[in-house]
Amino acid sequence: MYIQVKFGLILAFFIVSYKANASASEYIFINIWDEYNQSTKLPQPMGERIFIQPDINIDKPSLTQFVTTNPKFNGIRIDHNNQLMFKFQVRTTPTRVVVNEGRVIFKEALIRSAPSEATSNTQVPLQTLSGTLLSDTLIHKTYKVLFFSDSLCPFQHIPNCEKRIEQNNQLAQQNDRVLTVIKPFYVDKQNALNYQQRFEVKHDIVFDTHNQLFEQYQITELPYWVLLDNEGKTLYRGTNVPR
CATH class of the missing domain: 3.40.30.10 (Glutaredoxin)
Known part of the structure; x- marks a missing residue:
């Protein structure tokens, strides 16, 4: 009986987590100028992944050129007037913010890859x-x-x-x-x-x-x-x- 109850609780947890992830949006705030020097380690997605570039020293041609050499960041958008950064109180990059139904459910600073020997x-x-x-x-x-x-x-x-x-x-x-x-x-x-x-x-x-x-x-x-x-x-x- 105890095992069945425990299994049911675990199953319910995974169902809730799956539904949350299915409807959640995951914002990855990066600075492309930093990425050229040292890339960000991207974790497993916790929702629909959206890459965000702060509105600092940036324009669309720069983003286009960046994505050409870094296709994993395809779809990155500029956070005009840094509205999302202010809204989610993001002060540094790279940072991940997961939002579900308009509410922040998870937030963390991301880790950068170690610089390679070639770029040391x-x-x-x-x-x-x-x-x-x-x-x-x-x-x-x-x-x-x-x-x-x-x-x-x-x-x-x-x-x-x-x-x-x-x-x-x-x-x-x-x-x-x-x-x-x-x-x-x-x-x-x-x-x-x-x-x-x-x-x-x-x-x-x-x-x-x-x-x-x-x-x-x-x-x-x-x-x-x-x-x-x-x-x-x-x-x-x-x-x-x-x-």
Whole structure:
């Protein structure tokens, strides 16, 4: 009798779980710019899976290009004005939110895959386009301003980039301790060299081969400035040129 009751409870649990999953929506919030560097481990679905990209430095052509190289994210959509992120109180990516009948029934941060040996930050040391090797210590001793930019400028996902590059060039004329850091996604070192020539950049540029400086300073907007003191501590960070 006890075994029958226990079996009935287990069966009822699976039926309820199946019905919940059948009617649930599972939102996977990711940032495609992070996925290029380190992919997310996707768990077993808990409902109809919907991929969501935060409305930060993104446009439809960028999503289309991303899906072409990462077809598992087919159907990903932009969370315009980040309405779903605010609604479900998602503050970081990647995150999974499962919703059933308008109510959040499950929420968790997802795990990223370990970086492969080919993309490890330790494989190739950073160096400027002129060939000077860089380290954290040398960056802190040599530069006061880090300017994070994109060699695809001008492009839809980097508004006002030409004006800001010009502002940074003017800043570098006043202070020679400026380093431009070029994002590696979609491009190679030659694109950084083209950027240097196109915008007549006279100060040092580093092509951030493995995205390590972008990760270290947690850059999510472009163009973007980070102002450092002599010990490498951040005095200012933002999208407005430091004064």
